[in-house]
Amino acid sequence: MPGTIEKRLAELGVEIGTPAAPAANYVPTVRTGNLVFISGQVSQDASGLIKGKLGADMSVEDGAKAARSCAIRLIEQMKMATGDLDKVKRVVKLLGMVNSTPDFPDHPKVVNGCSDLLVEVFGDKGRHARSAVGVVNLPFGVAVEVEAIIEVE
Amino acid sequence: MPGTIEKRLAELGVEIGTPAAPAANYVPTVRTGNLVFISGQVSQDASGLIKGKLGADMSVEDGAKAARSCAIRLIEQMKMATGDLDKVKRVVKLLGMVNSTPDFPDHPKVVNGCSDLLVEVFGDKGRHARSAVGVVNLPFGVAVEVEAIIEVE
Amino acid sequence: MPGTIEKRLAELGVEIGTPAAPAANYVPTVRTGNLVFISGQVSQDASGLIKGKLGADMSVEDGAKAARSCAIRLIEQMKMATGDLDKVKRVVKLLGMVNSTPDFPDHPKVVNGCSDLLVEVFGDKGRHARSAVGVVNLPFGVAVEVEAIIEVE
Numbered sequence: 089m090p091g092t093i094e095k096r097l098a099e100l101g102v103e104i105g106t107p108a109a110p111a112a113n114y115v116p117t118v119r120t121g122n123l124v125f126i127s128g129q130v131s132q133d134a135s136g137l138i139k140g141k142l143g144a145d146m147s148v149e150d151g152a153k154a155a156r157s158c159a160i161r162l163i164e165q166m167k168m169a170t171g172d173l174d175k176v177k178r179v180v181k182l183l184g185m186v187n188s189t190p191d192f193p194d195h196p197k198v199v200n201g202c203s204d205l206l207v208e209v210f211g212d213k214g215r216h217a218r219s220a221v222g223v224v225n226l227p228f229g230v231a232v233e234v235e236a237i238i239e240v241e
Numbered sequence: 242m243p244g245t246i247e248k249r250l251a252e253l254g255v256e257i258g259t260p261a262a263p264a265a266n267y268v269p270t271v272r273t274g275n276l277v278f279i280s281g282q283v284s285q286d287a288s289g290l291i292k293g294k295l296g297a298d299m300s301v302e303d304g305a306k307a308a309r310s311c312a313i314r315l316i317e318q319m320k321m322a323t324g325d326l327d328k329v330k331r332v333v334k335l336l337g338m339v340n341s342t343p344d345f346p347d348h349p350k351v352v353n354g355c356s357d358l359l360v361e362v363f364g365d366k367g368r369h370a371r372s373a374v375g376v377v378n379l380p381f382g383v384a385v386e387v388e389a390i391i392e393v394e
Numbered sequence: 395m396p397g398t399i400e401k402r403l404a405e406l407g408v409e410i411g412t413p414a415a416p417a418a419n420y421v422p423t424v425r426t427g428n429l430v431f432i433s434g435q436v437s438q439d440a441s442g443l444i445k446g447k448l449g450a451d452m453s454v455e456d457g458a459k460a461a462r463s464c465a466i467r468l469i470e471q472m473k474m475a476t477g478d479l480d481k482v483k484r485v486v487k488l489l490g491m492v493n494s495t496p497d498f499p500d501h502p503k504v505v506n507g508c509s510d511l512l513v514e515v516f517g518d519k520g521r522h523a524r525s526a527v528g529v530v531n532l533p534f535g536v537a538v539e540v541e542a543i544i545e546v547e
Contacts, residue, residue: 112502113509114524118486120429120545123273125487128525141496180271181278183336183388183489185527189496190294190342193382196265203266218267219281219388221338222378225528229499235489235525239273276426333424334431336489336541343447343495346535349418356419371420372434372541374491375531392426 093173096209097163107164117169119240123180124169128235129161130227140231142222143192151231152201155184158234159205170240178239179206179216185233188222195220202234246326249362250316260317270322272393276333277322281388282314283380293384295375296345304384305354308337311387312358323393331392332359332369338386341375348373355387399479402515403469413470423475425546429486430475434541435467436533446537448528449498457537458507461490464540465511476546484545485512488524491539493532501526508540 090098097104110116110127118125131138131154138154140146146154166176184199186192199220206214216236226233243251250257263269263280271278284291284307291307293299299307320326337352339345352373359367369389379386396404403410416422416433424431437444437460444460446452452460473479490505492498505526512520522542532539 112506113513113521114488115521116523118484118521118523120484120486121274121427125523125543127523128527178271178273180273182267183525185525188378190377190530191382192378193380195378195380200265207266215266215268215271217269217271217278217280217388219336219338219386220380221281221376221386223527224343224377224496224530225494225498225501227499227501227526229497233525233527235523237278274427331424331426333426335420341531343530344535345531346533348531348533353418360419368419368421368424370422370424370431370433370541372489372491372539373533374434374529374539377496377530390431 091172091174093209100208102160104160104164104167107168116165122239124238124240126162126165126236128233129158130230131157131232133157137228137230139229141187141189142198143189146231148194148197151198154231155199155201156205158232159202162234162236166238175241176210176238177241179210179214180239181237182216182218183235184218184220185223187226187231192222195222198232244325244327246362253361255313257313257317257320260321269318275392277391277393279315279318279389281386282311283383284310284385286310290381290383292382294340294342295351296342299384301347301350304351307384308352308354309358311385312355315389319391328394329363329391330394332363332367333392334390335369335371336388337371337373338376340379340384345375348375351385397478397480399515406514408466410466410470410473413474422471428545430544430546432468432471432542434539435464436536437463437538439463443534443536445535447493447495448504449495452537454500454503457504460537461505461507462511464538465508468540468542472544481547482516482544483547485516485520485522486545487543488522489541490524490526491529491532493537494528498528501528504538
């Protein structure tokens with residue numbers, strides 16, 4: 089039986105799948121006590137990696153969509169780590185990193201694409217502390233990468 | 242009655258106020274167990290945002306002042322999260338991000354503006370682990386952003 | 395008597411020493427509960443700081459060696475914080491920051507230099523969550539900086 093959060097994902101039309109294993113010597117999530125640390129999730133969807141540099145070749149709107157894809161990847165990792173998304177007690181903290189030029193100033197609007205989906209899905213449990221900053225580049229030239237800390241039951 | 246830390250702030254001539262609520266779908270602080278995660282605080286004072294890029298249009302000294310303003314913003318958030326700054330048991334960790342050029346090498350001197358004030362205010366409880374790094378830009382072009390993890394009673 | 399991890403370091407030919415104290419108002423590590431937060435460790439070896447910018451004047455292979463040196467610095471800090479490396483229960487999380495150009499895409503390959511050594515030394519306890527990202531510059535122009543969170547007994 090799908091839980092409350094899985095039903096909410098279905099209502100929102102968000103499909104989650106099984107994430108690919110990391111290609112290197114690290115793991116997607118580590119639990120310590122009631123905290124789960126989730127590795128940085130890069131922007132990607134069914135078509136592959138979402139690449140771009142804000143301020144150069146990607147609009148704020150498309151950047152926010154890229155950040156939304158990071159939220160979906162984070163939710164997939166939460167599912168893998170907990171087995172049941174209803175066990176997510178709180179999204180604690182995000183670090184949202186935006187591939188951007190030295191002049192691009194709208195990192196918060198981009199990372200909102202991730203924050204908004206987490207609140208749509210988890211409600212008040214999805215409200216998190218965060219930083220949203222510009223980085224000179226990200227792996228493979230993706231547009232956005234977001235790492236997270238969550239609290240679980 | 243002002244507590245020990247509030248008296249110390251008064252001695253130092255540091256005025257703290259009530260921080261503005263975030264404009265987006267996130268919150269300034271999240272507590273989990275005895276840890277409080279504080280969202281990235283951007284450099285700003287009573288005159289508004291402190292903007293600049295180290296290595297281009299801002300001196301190290303002015304960068305350190307900008308970082309000091311981040312410390313004041315962090316202390317305001319600690320007050321909001323705890324109700325009483327004397328409940329801050331330890332400043333655990335800072336991530337100090339400096340808006341800088343590819344050649345600027347003095348991020349530690351800039352972030353010291355934040356670290357020094359926290360130690361002046363909290364004494365040994367203010368001594369923290371930290372990273373101080375350069376980022377390609379920050380929201381709205383601010384000079385410095387610092388996020389923090391604190392331990393509370 | 396050297397413990398299991400110290401023997402493993404000897405087998406691998408990795409020598410650890412006593413790290414220099416930070417030059418500023420922060421500390422190398424802070425413990426809270428069973429977590430130890432380790433300040434960002436910059437790439438350096440017996441010859442001094444390892445400087446370079448990936449995509450400009452340093453190869454991926456040399457970048458990975460620089461990242462490996464960060465792992466050694468992190469292990470030194472773990473030793474200082476615990477007194478006995480066998481008390482490290484888990485390497486929980488790394489944030490690997492690579493000094494790189496706007497076009498450099500291979501941050502994961504660089505940070506693998508750090509991740510691989512941690513897994514060689516600690517085995518499954520060394521498998522961590524991580525993010526590997528590009529930054530516009532790092533203190534003193536070093537090539538790589540890695541901060542870590544570990545769980546201890």
